[in-house]
Amino acid sequence: MKNTTAWEKYGKKELKELEALNSEYKAFLDGGKTERECVDQVVEMAEKAGYEELGGVLASGRKIKAGDKLYAVCMGKTIAMFNIGSEPLECGMNILGAHIDSPRLDVKGNPLYESNGQAYLDTHYYGGIKKYLWVTQPMAIHGVVCKKDGTTVKLAIGEDPKDPVFVFTDLLIHLSHAQMDKKASDVVSGEALDLLVGNRPLAKADLGEDEKEAVKANVLRLIKDKYGFDEEDFYSAELEIVPAGKARDCGFDSSMILAYGHDDRVCAFTSLKAMLDVEAGKRTTCCLLVDKEEIGSVGATGMSGHFFENAVAELVANMEGESALKTRKALANSMMLSSDVDAAYDPLYAEAYEAKNSAYMSCGLALMKFTGSRGKGGSNDANAEYIAKVRKIFDDADVSYQFSELGKVDVGGGGTIAYIMAKFGMEVIDSGVPLFNMHAPYEVASKADVYEAYKGYKAFIK
Ligand code: MN
Numbered sequence: 001m002k003n004t005t006a007w008e009k010y011g012k013k014e015l016k017e018l019e020a021l022n023s024e025y026k027a028f029l030d031g032g033k034t035e036r037e038c039v040d041q042v043v044e045m046a047e048k049a050g051y052e053e054l055g056g057v058l059a060s061g062r063k064i065k066a067g068d069k070l071y072a073v074c075m076g077k078t079i080a081m082f083n084i085g086s087e088p089l090e091c092g093m094n095i096l097g098a099h100i101d102s103p104r105l106d107v108k109g110n111p112l113y114e115s116n117g118q119a120y121l122d123t124h125y126y127g128g129i130k131k132y133l134w135v136t137q138p139m140a141i142h143g144v145v146c147k148k149d150g151t152t153v154k155l156a157i158g159e160d161p162k163d164p165v166f167v168f169t170d171l172l173i174h175l176s177h178a179q180m181d182k183k184a185s186d187v188v189s190g191e192a193l194d195l196l197v198g199n200r201p202l203a204k205a206d207l208g209e210d211e212k213e214a215v216k217a218n219v220l221r222l223i224k225d226k227y228g229f230d231e232e233d234f235y236s237a238e239l240e241i242v243p244a245g246k247a248r249d250c251g252f253d254s255s256m257i258l259a260y261g262h263d264d265r266v267c268a269f270t271s272l273k274a275m276l277d278v279e280a281g282k283r284t285t286c287c288l289l290v291d292k293e294e295i296g297s298v299g300a301t302g303m304s305g306h307f308f309e310n311a312v313a314e315l316v317a318n319m320e321g322e323s324a325l326k327t328r329k330a331l332a333n334s335m336m337l338s339s340d341v342d343a344a345y346d347p348l349y350a351e352a353y354e355a356k357n358s359a360y361m362s363c364g365l366a367l368m369k370f371t372g373s374r375g376k377g378g379s380n381d382a383n384a385e386y387i388a389k390v391r392k393i394f395d396d397a398d399v400s401y402q403f404s405e406l407g408k409v410d411v412g413g414g415g416t417i418a419y420i421m422a423k424f425g426m427e428v429i430d431s432g433v434p435l436f437n438m439h440a441p442y443e444v445a446s447k448a449d450v451y452e453a454y455k456g457y458k459a460f461i462k
């Protein structure tokens with residue numbers, strides 16, 4: 001069995017559609033560098049398509065019926081969308097799931113300090129990263145600062161061409177003899193990843209009596225003037241350091257996209273587009289975009305939280321009368337594509353892959369029966385009968401797809417949200433877009449795979 005490139009099957013019409021979809025995807029990436037920014041964009045797109053907020057509909061006492069389009073948001077970071085079908089919810093849903101958090105550096109609670117004439121923001125990385133890749137690159141600060149008066153300041157500094165950017169410094173090569181002999185995991189330590197944010201001291205005359213550090217004091221003044229918050233407000237902030245700048249076409253042929261956050265916004269965006277473009281028939285369709293996958297799907301906004309289950313219970317209660325059993329049946333009878341990115345076979349690092357069970361760039365949606373590591377530990381296992389059904393759906397819709405495992409046996413591995421949904425008893429398979437250099441500041445995806453993912457998700461929920 002051999003994988004074939006999807007590019008060869010496209011005519012003029014498909015290529016036009018492919019480019020339009022990818023342009024929209026790049027704009028989605030540029031507008032959504034944090035999970036909160038992604039949710040804001042999704043809500044805007046959903047409302048434009050006629051979706052209503054579930055809480056408001058429930059509060060109004062209105063009875064939900066077939067054809068209704070609803071969404072629910074959890075703490076601004078996770079969102080579930082439902083397009084209600086004609087059969088009872090207990091018959092199950094067709095679910096598209098993906099995550100919208102990405103690896104990055106988070107600003108600590110007490111972050112700002114001055115050292116030897118520079119001001120820095122202390123960070124703690126989020127998700128699995130090769131730390132040495134994140135130094136000497138232009139970085140932006142995105143997120144929210146929540147103040148005691150109940151107001152929230154939204155920040156995205158470093159994206160407008162007039163904005164300054166920030167940087168994590170690295171040791172110059174001339175003095176790196178000892179550093180170059182270190183293991184890659186030790187070359188840049190977690191505590192060395194402090195963001196350079198200032199170098200100019202406040203004039204002596206303007207310094208307060210208890211202000212000893214003039215560079216830090218100057219940064220705090222600028223923050224207060226421009227963004228309206230104080231040093232203590234960092235305690236109640238969620239600020240994420242991400243690569244600055246826009247998603248770009250990659251290659252002479254512009255066949256790929258180089259961008260921050262493909263993992264997993266590439267699956268989130270294509271799932272969302274499919275959800276918005278397909279009208280529900282008999283079965284209710286659902287698109288679930290969640291937070292915290294990169295650190296184990298923990299917390300209220302991660303897949304392990306009860307937000308999704310609660311939303312389904314609310315729907316059942318409204319439409320059919322409160323029933324714990326019907327809620328369980330609705331979940332157990334569902335089918336899901338749990339979508340997350342896959343490792344694309346990289347010939348420059350061939351030793352990490354098993355060639356005939358790897359996903360290839362531009363060969364379409366990658367399906368994984370199981371993920372996990374070292375003997376499938378921590379994995380979901382998609383049922384063979386279900387995989388046969390998914391193959392038929394994709395073949396009938398002329399979707400390019402491939403089967404893969406993440407790397408060679410015992411080389412590594414990874415987890416997704418699939419096993420959490422599988423606990424409800426539903427049919428789940430991991431599917432997603434193959435990437436080069438996953439979890440690096442800039443990752444590579446093929447435009448053909450973005451297009452095939454969208455087509456596959458559409459066929460699946462139809
Ligand atoms: Mn990841």
Ligand code: MN
Pocket residue numbers: 099263264293340341
């Ligand atoms: Mn992922």
